[in-house]
Amino acid sequence: MSKSARVLYWFRTDLRLHDSPALQAALDLKPAALFPVWCWDPNYVYKHRVGINRFRFLLESMTDLSSNITSTQSKSQLLVVRGEPTELLPELWKRWNITHLVIEKDPSAYGRRRDRLILEAAKKSKVEVVAVQGHHLFDPEEVTKRNKGKPTMAMSTLQKIVADMGAVPKPIDAPKDLPLPKLKDSKAKNLKDTLKELAKSLDGLPHYTGKGREGPASVDLNSTELGGQRDKKVTCYDTVTGEASDLFSVPTLESLGMDRSKIRETIKGGETLALERLAKICKDAEYIATFAKPKTSPGQSAEDPSTTLMSPYLKFGCLSVRKFWWDAEEAKKKYKGGSATGPPENLNGQLLFRDMYACAEHAIGDAFQVIRGNSACRYIDWYCPTAYDKDGQVILPRPPGDAVSEARLSAYKLGQTGFPWIDALMRQLRLEGWMHHLGRHSVAAFLTRGQCWISWERGAEIFDEYLIDWDPCSNPGNWMWLSCSAFFTQYFRLYGLITFGQKYDKTGALIRKYCPELKNFPDKYIYDPFNAPKDVQQKAGCIIGKDYPFPMLDEKETKSENMQRMKICYQANLHGADKEVMNGTAEAM
Ligand code: FAD
Numbered sequence: 001m002s003k004s005a006r007v008l009y010w011f012r013t014d015l016r017l018h019d020s021p022a023l024q025a026a027l028d029l030k031p032a033a034l035f036p037v038w039c040w041d042p043n044y045v046y047k048h049r050v051g052i053n054r055f056r057f058l059l060e061s062m063t064d065l066s067s068n069i070t071s072t073q074s075k076s077q078l079l080v081v082r083g084e085p086t087e088l089l090p091e092l093w094k095r096w097n098i099t100h101l102v103i104e105k106d107p108s109a110y111g112r113r114r115d116r117l118i119l120e121a122a123k124k125s126k127v128e129v130v131a132v133q134g135h136h137l138f139d140p141e142e143v144t145k146r147n148k149g150k151p152t153m154a155m156s157t158l159q160k161i162v163a164d165m166g167a168v169p170k171p172i173d174a175p176k177d178l179p180l181p182k183l184k185d186s187k188a189k190n191l192k193d194t195l196k197e198l199a200k201s202l203d204g205l206p207h208y209t210g211k212g213r214e215g216p217a218s219v220d221l222n223s224t225e226l227g228g229q230r231d232k233k234v235t236c237y238d239t240v241t242g243e244a245s246d247l248f249s250v251p252t253l254e255s256l257g258m259d260r261s262k263i264r265e266t267i268k269g270g271e272t273l274a275l276e277r278l279a280k281i282c283k284d285a286e287y288i289a290t291f292a293k294p295k296t297s298p299g300q301s302a303e304d305p306s307t308t309l310m311s312p313y314l315k316f317g318c319l320s321v322r323k324f325w326w327d328a329e330e331a332k333k334k335y336k337g338g339s340a341t342g343p344p345e346n347l348n349g350q351l352l353f354r355d356m357y358a359c360a361e362h363a364i365g366d367a368f369q370v371i372r373g374n375s376a377c378r379y380i381d382w383y384c385p386t387a388y389d390k391d392g393q394v395i396l397p398r399p400p401g402d403a404v405s406e407a408r409l410s411a412y413k414l415g416q417t418g419f420p421w422i423d424a425l426m427r428q429l430r431l432e433g434w435m436h437h438l439g440r441h442s443v444a445a446f447l448t449r450g451q452c453w454i455s456w457e458r459g460a461e462i463f464d465e466y467l468i469d470w471d472p473c474s475n476p477g478n479w480m481w482l483s484c485s486a487f488f489t490q491y492f493r494l495y496g497l498i499t500f501g502q503k504y505d506k507t508g509a510l511i512r513k514y515c516p517e518l519k520n521f522p523d524k525y526i527y528d529p530f531n532a533p534k535d536v537q538q539k540a541g542c543i544i545g546k547d548y549p550f551p552m553l554d555e556k557e558t559k560s561e562n563m564q565r566m567k568i569c570y571q572a573n574l575h576g577a578d579k580e581v582m583n584g585t586a587e588a589m
Helices: 021-028 042-047 054-069 085-095 109-124 140-146 155-162 192-199 269-285 285-289 311-315 321-333 347-369 401-416 422-434 437-450 456-466 473-481 499-502 509-514 533-538 555-572 577-586
Strands: 006-010 033-038 079-082 100-104 127-132 394-398
Touching: 006 085, 021 100, 021 127, 033 054, 033 085, 054 269, 079 085, 085 109, 100 109, 109 127, 109 347, 109 555, 140 155, 140 321, 140 347, 155 347, 269 285, 269 311, 269 321, 321 347, 321 456, 347 473, 394 555, 401 422, 401 437, 401 456, 422 437, 422 456, 422 509, 437 456, 437 473, 437 555, 456 473
Parallel strands: 006 033, 006 100, 033 079, 100 127
Antiparallel strands: none
């Protein structure tokens, strides 16, 4: 490639420099200039209720990326711009004489839709697009093709397909240098002047860096509370001073109008921390080699997790999943103990689950997020009518109506269900943006087929708002799994609201941490304080029904009714994409 290549490298799912095959592809073009861009995408904000913790983690990751770019020989910088990418990018490549747009492939349905438009625009502008897979172990597009367009609904299906796709590619090093983002006729002697020139070249584009205030590119980034100011146009860069160095810089949480006091900043973002964390974990060869997910404890918090806590870093691409895979493989080789664990319960298995959901989502598309039209999703009637026997006797009452369900959903979200195990987990999620996998199992089964009989879509929405690691494939995929709507069918297997947590931690440390009003209860009652005699409650300084709620439902009764409902739905054997089902739903509602 000639020296005249001028590359716009668009960071999206890959906030890192190490093992980035897309970035390497950009450098292979031997560009004369490389523009490392992050473009705020209003759709990301409008479509999803992004909570403060996810935004914080993202900003920290962007800041770290920018600093890592600045640490390369040329001392370049991440260029943060904002606006609808389909409108803004064509302007950028026109004004910066871009010849190539290079991206890591975003295989999600939304990402593909957006990128199709970008590709069309690039074609019109004669900008060549290079898109390289790097977000998963295997390319979901290729896996789906090999699976004849069908979703991968089981780990064994995925394993069979990828067995013919060769080994996971080995990771590559971070580049030592990135060409500066210079204009074609640049006179700049340093980065500061370069940024000034770039800013000047964008004159007339009012919202590109946040200098402007209103307009179509303004987004409400303060949409963290449900029903917030979603349609109000607010600026997201109030602190911009007009200095060139500020113009393309990463905004602060405060400048986005977000209140840090509402969250606990337990998990910090960025490639640097991700790599440090991975190195620390992989030093413990025994931990890696004997990792067995079902044996890890959901009772441990993010400060001392029993699992790797890598999901937020993988979500934003701060950590390459291929590096995770290979570093774990290397660590395993050093293990001199007994037999190592295998997939699906070992670490490789966990990473393969991530791929499995990505490939399933790739095949289904947008409908993967919902029940309606989703061919992977079994139809479970979350609004089912009363069931009668042939003599007209009620055998199964109608599940609670909308008002009760909404009240339960709200209590669930706030961690006020009266079941300490569920409440501690939900408060952990709201406060810190993360929860152990088996904790997610507990709360997801509770909300759906276990006790509340509320659609998994509603639970997935709450996770979408609060999880740092929220992922458009893993989140709905796992919600379908836990509600036995897809992937998993053993609906008779449930998690006891008292016994499951106790199995891992009899002392209830997680409850004491996130439900401090219960912290003085003796171990015997920490999971079921509502069964504690009055004098025990008084001694603990917490009266159930006054200082902490009574359980909002009867665990056993709801479990037994819901089990019957599941049986009926399984016998009907309908799917979300079934047309009759859709009509039936409308009637039932
Ligand atoms: P580890 O056990 O250390 O696993 C290592 C990595 O493997 C994780 O970082 C993750 O990338 C991947 N992984 C592990 N288990 C799964 C799984 N079941 N599905 C997909 N990937 C997996 N994970 C997300 O990354 N984003 C989500 O939005 C998400 N939503 C979930 C919703 C529900 C209802 C449930 C039950 C699980 C969800 N998970 C999601 C999967 C899983 O809970 C998290 O990936 C895991 O808890 C992250 O912690 P860890 O990094 O310590 O995991």
